[in-house]
Amino acid sequence: MEAILADFERLIVPASTQWNHPGFLAYFANSGTPESILGELLAAALNGNGMVWKTSPAVTELEQVTLRWLREWSGLPAEWFGLIYDTASTSSMHAIAAAREAADPQSRTHGTSRGLVVYTSEQSHSSIEKGAIAVGIGKDHVRQVPVDAEFRMRPDALQALIEADLAAGLRPCMVAATVGTTSTTSVDPVPAIADICARYGVWLHVDAAYAGSAALAPEFRWAFAGCDRADSMVMNPHKWLQVTMDCSVFYTSRPEVLRRAFSLSREYLETAGDPRAVNLMDYGVPLGRRFRALKLWFVMRSYGHEGLAAMVREHVRLARWFAGEVEADARFEVAAPVHFSVVNFRFKGSDEENRRILDRVNAAGEVFLSSTVLNGKYTLHLAVGNYQTSERHVARAWALVKGAVDG
Numbered sequence: 001m002e003a004i005l006a007d008f009e010r011l012i013v014p015a016s017t018q019w020n021h022p023g024f025l026a027y028f029a030n031s032g033t034p035e036s037i038l039g040e041l042l043a044a045a046l047n048g049n050g051m052v053w054k055t056s057p058a059v060t061e062l063e064q065v066t067l068r069w070l071r072e073w074s075g076l077p078a079e080w081f082g083l084i085y086d087t088a089s090t091s092s093m094h095a096i097a098a099a100r101e102a103a104d105p106q107s108r109t110h111g112t113s114r115g116l117v118v119y120t121s122e123q124s125h126s127s128i129e130k131g132a133i134a135v136g137i138g139k140d141h142v143r144q145v146p147v148d149a150e151f152r153m154r155p156d157a158l159q160a161l162i163e164a165d166l167a168a169g170l171r172p173c174m175v176a177a178t179v180g181t182t183s184t185t186s187v188d189p190v191p192a193i194a195d196i197c198a199r200y201g202v203w204l205h206v207d208a209a210y211a212g213s214a215a216l217a218p219e220f221r222w223a224f225a226g227c228d229r230a231d232s233m234v235m236n237p238h239k240w241l242q243v244t245m246d247c248s249v250f251y252t253s254r255p256e257v258l259r260r261a262f263s264l265s266r267e268y269l270e271t272a273g274d275p276r277a278v279n280l281m282d283y284g285v286p287l288g289r290r291f292r293a294l295k296l297w298f299v300m301r302s303y304g305h306e307g308l309a310a311m312v313r314e315h316v317r318l319a320r321w322f323a324g325e326v327e328a329d330a331r332f333e334v335a336a337p338v339h340f341s342v343v344n345f346r347f348k349g350s351d352e353e354n355r356r357i358l359d360r361v362n363a364a365g366e367v368f369l370s371s372t373v374l375n376g377k378y379t380l381h382l383a384v385g386n387y388q389t390s391e392r393h394v395a396r397a398w399a400l401v402k403g404a405v406d407g
């Protein structure tokens with residue numbers, strides 16, 4: 001063990017990007033708090049597998065308990081059913097499978113999607129397209145709806161695409177709206193999108209993988225207007241809720257459709273049916289199920305609702321502080337509205353200059369930023385999400401960025 005641990009320090013740690021470091025300010029920064037790490041360790045020690053209720057009742061029941069709390073703390077509808085998958089990509093794939101089931105119950109049997117179409121904005125995460133590929137709807141039947149100047153899906157463009165597809169004999173099946181897009185954290189107009197979904201009888205999925213955590217603080221609830229009308233929604237505690245990889249929460253108001261899409265019975269998995277017992281294997285592809293709810297439970301109990309809301313608030317404050325510094329420097333510009341804890345910004349120069357700035361900042365090894373492309377321009381991306389990140393780290397990032405201009 002001594003030799004293994006020495007090799008861990010020598011070989012593994014230096015080759016690891018330190019996501020748990022407070023200077024990690026890239027992508028959607030997050031952290032695994034000590035409480036979450038302890039929950040993860042204890043889950044490994046129990047090694048429970050929640051295939052069905054009786055194979056580890058705690059795995060199934062704690063999942064229901066924690067997701068009920070999360071629903072209550074986030075102001076989401078009380079009747080929603082929730083379960084935990086590994087990632088938002090998996091959650092959204094299951095949403096698409098359920099939408100397919102709702103639109104075409106025969107598809108489960110014959111295996112093709114027969115002209116079903118999924119709509120999502122051109123700023124949405126690639127997982128929607130991937131999910132459509134996995135479920136057999138296919139890339140060609142995913143429409144990238146244009147966005148407005150603030151990177152939000154345009155409802156008028158959505159409606160026009162749906163009409164065009166109907167005229168061509170295709171069948172609109174799902175709209176995947178995003179609350180907190182990957183590049184800019186833009187918020188799609190969910191109320192208007194929900195109206196369109198209702199008009200055409202189309203499944204509404206909300207991808208709030210990152211921003212879902214912000215619903216814990218009432219001042220950010222504006223971003224979730226209309227989400228109560230969604231058929232499904234995903235948010236990732238492993239993105240902004242201080243839970244270690246992996247933990248993605250999937251809610252649906254129509255669990256019976258998801259269940260219909262996936263439940264098959266086998267003699268070797270038969271359970272003496274207590275009708276109150278939920279068998280989570282009936283709601284998706286995986287049979288085996290890790291005890292992910294344990295780490296979520298540790299985090300929710302140790303921070304409490306107020307503690308988590310305070311953390312979200314502080315991260316947003318730090319992002320706004322950074323954006324203020326950028327705006328005050330005439331050489332730079334903020335490239336998208338700062339709704340949550342992410343700032344997109346650029347040096348008012350060429351893509352090449354911005355690329356060089358990012359390389360210099362990251363090469364120093366103190367902080368780590370990432371990049372995206374907005375309106376065709378290379379843009380720097382700073383995200384606050386680690387529980388140990390303080391003004392000191394964000395100020396240091398800004399000093400390094402300014403220093404990198406002068407080179």
Ligand SMILES: Cc1ncc(COP(=O)(O)O)c(C=O)c1O
Pocket residue numbers: 028086087088089090125127178180181182207208209210236248
């Ligand atoms: C909006 C959004 N949805 C989905 C995902 C995919 O998340 P996961 O890695 O959990 O599949 C991301 C990843 O950053 C994201 O930003």
